Amino acid sequence: MLLDHSTTGPGTAAAALPVPRTPVDAARPLRSVRRVPARRWAGRYSAALHALDVLAAVLATGAVLLAGSSPLTAGSPLVPTAAALVVAWPLLLLGTGAHEERVFGTGSDEYRRVGRAGFLLLALAALVSFAGQLELSRALVLLAVPALTVLTLAGRVAARCVLRRLRARGACTKRVLVVGRAGAVVDLATAVGREGYAGLRVVGACVTPDGRARVADALAVPVGGLDDVAAMAARLDADTVAVTSASETAAEYLRRLSWQLEGTGIELLVAPGLIEVAGPRLHIRPFEGLPLLSVEQPRFEGWGRLVKGGVDRAVAGTALLLLTPLLLALALAVRLDSAGPVLYRQERVGVNGRRFTMLKFRSMVVDADRQVAALQAENISDGLLFKMRTDPRVTRVGRWLRRLSLDELPQLLNVLGGSMSLVGPRPPLPREVARYDSSVSRRLLVRPGLTGLWQISGRSDLSWEEAVRLDLRYVENWSLALDALIVAKTFRAVLSRSGAY
Structure with a gap:
């Protein structure tokens, strides 16, 4: 869950959300909401990435072995070293989170995790060689690892292009229920629809009573109340609940909503209200256990x-x-x-x-x-x-x-x-x-x-x-x-x- 404690001025679309009237037992989640099954496309997409990862490792190590000057014999240490690289590479990619569903198609974050896996593989090869006093081929390690990293990145780029084309046609998307006041809900839903390649599709909204007609006309989706989020998410088979930016007074609402969604498999997101500010300028800063969203000033010099x-x-x-x-x-x-x-x-x-x-x-x-x-x-x-x-x-x-x-x-x-x-x-x-x-x-x-x-x-x-x-x-x-x-x-x-x- 993304935490957000950004403040907004009075009268803005992201004004405080009211606390739901229905009491919720904090000690146990709301089990009446059925668990949302994992989307099949994510598993198939991850399996395809695994195949590309193994293929990249095989091609990179094979090319280095064939181009090497040393002959390949039955007792040559090059063959087991190459096999170890092929096995270790997909595992390291799993360990760095390169196969997490939330990074699929994101671009820089996904590529960064692949690069991190490449550095870890180099470090791991050096550590094993030193600790085990093994004579690993420097050419194999120093050439194959960068090569398989580049090939894997190329595979990720190709897979991302395919995924974006599928998402543009409405496939491979997450079903999103947007929660908040009418103006903020419409703005967030419009932004989500504009960035179609992000893989989010708004299927419903939960807003205050005075904004239901406006949201229904603007978005043409089912609209419910702020007390109906969990039940409506189950009815619409939503994967994600996105809450628009709220001030500190809505902390109780978010806490109770997170309890209601606990155990359902539904992801809870909080939009920071700074849609045009992203990347390295946004950070979560803990202050005495309280997570605050830090927004750095843009730099126009330096x-x-x-x-x-x-x-x-x-x-x-x-x-x-x-x-x-x-x-x-x-x-x-x-x-x-x-x-x-x-x-x-x-x-x-x-x-x-x-x-x-x-x-x-x-x-x-x-x-x-x-x-x-x-x-x-x-x-x-x-x-x-x-x-x-x-x-x-x-x-x-x-x-x-x-x-x-x-x-x-x-x-x-x-x-x-x-x-x-x-x-x-x-x-x-x-x-x-x-x-x-x-x-x-x-x-x-x-x-x-x-x-x-x-x-x-x-x-x-x-x-x-x-x-x-x-x-x-x-x-x-x-x-x-x-x-x-x-x-x-x-x-x-x-x-x-x-x-x-």
Whole structure:
């Protein structure tokens, strides 16, 4: 169970939950709720991972043995050593929790456990060799262990892709009953539905009486009261009960609810009310036995930013050198296709509100900006942006450039100059920034990016609210690892052409 003691202000959607009126005997769990059976997909998925783990170990050790210079004989210590590695590897993965259902498809947490198993295997081999005074092959241990770790990670990535596709179709999911006040329940259920690959499916809700009609209309699921959680979870065959963020006054409710669910096999989760804050910023801190959720402040300075700036300039400079022939060819195509300059220059707002000139290959006619007012009726954006699926101002070459995002390559010069970063929020126009509220203005705390969460999540198909949410998530949870992940996913997003128009 995840513990949460985050506080919220009065009148928020995550206000205190009332204590249930029905008394519960704390000494014994509510046995009338039947145990939820384990989902078959989790067992099959774990078995498939075991097969991939053993295959990775066999391939890695076999390749090292075949490539070795020493001949394999009946008395050679290489064969039993290789066999021991094959046997030990799946067991270590089990020990590090790489086969726990809650990490399936999560990505970084699952990969971290595989890496931990690799380090443990190296340490175990060194310990056994020293303690038993064995002459283990250094080449076998030092080459096979990293190789099988990499192969296992590759297998996990492939399995995760398959699992996400299955979850997108509604398979391999957990049935979730959401509990709390109406506003917080709708927000949490919306977030769960938006992140479909997370494998959670809301099947019901339990809310206060005044919010039942609202939740039923918004979510189209069965709705019950706060006293009906255990019985409703059993009736809906729920795997998980998710309680929305609550203040200290609801501690008694959570304690009694945990007693009711004890022995049923139903997982109890507590949403911290900080959906956009995640990763290394959230920690459970015990104070005199009381678990508190610690939320670290986002860091916008320090060595990480220096490394990010150095990587940005190095990658941008290298990319400009390597892509020079392509850039020249694109410039020639733009010049021959329509009259006007090759590069389109536009004032944008960067970090801390500083303005800069952003460069792009021109993909529209020269007077495109002056035609916006005449085309306003065709605007499909629900926010501050102007978007059209079929924009008559786009040139023939420009439409092709936009589909492959090649029109944005000159922004590498902005990255090299320091006004932009490889990864960051979308660079806004001054007229957009003039209409920002205090929360949206947090997008300006970091440099805008050539790519970002918005780029890999749908680009122009995103609503204004969704684009802002993704930018703020990046600002709140920035890390070098997140940047690397976004860059890797950008190539897939560009090739898929999703949201490019």
